[in-house]
Amino acid sequence: MVKKQNIPTETIKRMIAYLRYLERVKDKGVKIISSRDITLLLNIPPAQFRKDLSFFGEFGKRGVGYNVENLIDTIKKLLGLNKKIKVIVVGAGRLGTALIQYPGFSEINIEIIGAFDINPQKVGQSIKGINIYNIKDIKKFITKNNIKIAILCVPADAAQSVADLLIEAKIKSILNFAPVVLILPEGINIANVDMAGEIGSIIYRMKEQA
Amino acid sequence: MVKKQNIPTETIKRMIAYLRYLERVKDKGVKIISSRDITLLLNIPPAQFRKDLSFFGEFGKRGVGYNVENLIDTIKKLLGLNKKIKVIVVGAGRLGTALIQYPGFSEINIEIIGAFDINPQKVGQSIKGINIYNIKDIKKFITKNNIKIAILCVPADAAQSVADLLIEAKIKSILNFAPVVLILPEGINIANVDMAGEIGSIIYRMKEQA
DNA sequence: TAGATTGTTAATCGATTAACAATC
DNA sequence: TAGATTGTTAATCGATTAACAATC
Numbered sequence A, B: 001m002v003k004k005q006n007i008p009t010e011t012i013k014r015m016i017a018y019l020r021y022l023e024r025v026k027d028k029g030v031k032i033i034s035s036r037d038i039t040l041l042l043n044i045p046p047a048q049f050r051k052d053l054s055f056f057g058e059f060g061k062r063g064v065g066y067n068v069e070n071l072i073d074t075i076k077k078l079l080g081l082n083k084k085i086k087v088i089v090v091g092a093g094r095l096g097t098a099l100i101q102y103p104g105f106s107e108i109n110i111e112i113i114g115a116f117d118i119n120p121q122k123v124g125q126s127i128k129g130i131n132i133y134n135i136k137d138i139k140k141f142i143t144k145n146n147i148k149i150a151i152l153c154v155p156a157d158a159a160q161s162v163a164d165l166l167i168e169a170k171i172k173s174i175l176n177f178a179p180v181v182l183i184l185p186e187g188i189n190i191a192n193v194d195m196a197g198e199i200g201s202i203i204y205r206m207k208e209q210a
Numbered sequence C, D: 001t002a003g004a005t006t007g008t009t010a011a012t013c014g015a016t017t018a019a020c021a022a023t024c
Helices: A009-027 A035-040 A046-054 A066-079 A094-100 A103-107 A135-145 A156-168 A195-209 B008-029 B033-039 B046-054 B070-077 B095-099 B101-108 B135-144 B156-168 B196-207
Strands: A084-091 A110-118 A130-133 A151-152 A175-176 A189-192 B085-088 B110-117 B129-136 B147-151 B173-175 B189-192
Touching: A009 A035, A009 A046, A009 A066, A009 B196, A035 A046, A046 A094, A046 B101, A066 B196, A084 A094, A084 A135, A084 B070, A094 A110, A094 B110, A103 A110, A103 B196, A110 A135, A110 A156, A130 A135, A130 A175, A135 A156, A135 B085, A151 A156, A151 B147, A151 B196, A156 A175, A156 B101, A189 B196, A195 B008, A195 B070, A195 B110, A195 B189, B008 B033, B008 B046, B008 B070, B033 B046, B085 B095, B085 B135, B101 B110, B129 B135, B135 B156, B156 B173
Parallel strands: A084 A110, A084 A151, A110 A130, A151 A175, A175 A189, B085 B110, B085 B147, B110 B129, B147 B173, B173 B189
Antiparallel strands: none
């Protein structure tokens, strides 16, 4: 029977961390690993790892541990990372072009298949084989290539209108790097990467220590 | 009397979002704002805004609302963002050079005063007036300029050793973009920006909808 | 005063952690 | 069988939300 409670987003993010760590130990030749060993370097209590997995099912062997290779495959399947996922980058500025080449995405099977910009000087160029297209063609491109996910890295003041355009083009999910809260219809998945917020929290904690 | 409970990190991050939003409405000439209006577009219940502020004190006027300009100044002071904070970028690759120019940092008074790389071809160059120095000189630079915060964007397999170097140079806080969990001594502040984790959580949620 | 909105308490909700029976 | 480690329940902890008295 398929388990179906509400799985915390934090659990999903930890699963990706587990996945990365497992890939690393697999490369070192480790075949079997315990919840204790897998969480030791991740600064997580072993029970949390087991709890996280238990949302999805049973994947270990009592008294033994987890088969590394199997667990990698399992987690990939559970998260939907077992097949390539095509995404586009919207906004081919500094950050956008950096993300096109970010190895952390390709590692988890995410493939950037195009970038879009409004600047005519950028349109037509390509970065690492990824073409930069005119943003006015984005709807056609999304439909034709059946894209569901966009990485949004346009300037803050353009973010909402570009997001509206993406929704119109039937994008289902947005990874937003603009420091703005986007207003989106129900059913659209959004994740915000707030880099300033992260560094702000660091600064506050430092202030507290002083 | 100074309030001192344990303030959730999420509260701090929301404070930065409030700050950004307040700056925007201030530019539009708004003088007074209620908790309802401030949270309307941020998708947050008004009570949470008030609760967040209450960790720090009382800043509104009952029956009236909050003075926008005062509140901006207050939040900046509370978070330690009222004076310029000097930081360095370590790793002047695509992501590093993008972050050097990221406007979201300068908006909250964070000033990048130098970048560091191991690649001799990059050393000596400069981006938007920010010099790229040889990483072997980093310790001297940190000491001389009294830097407390580093933005770490070296490749994953170099991240731990570079972090060790930063600790040796007496850095107190690290904003880490490498998809690795760093092992750091007690008392060092760390924030991890896990871009792959964020997009992974999106992919999972999309899979659930289907 | 009447209306509005804060600040805060208490209730709710959800996530983490501890403990242990199950079982390899 | 003895030792180890899982999977899961229950306890704990912390954060969010609702409700309302205080007060402008």
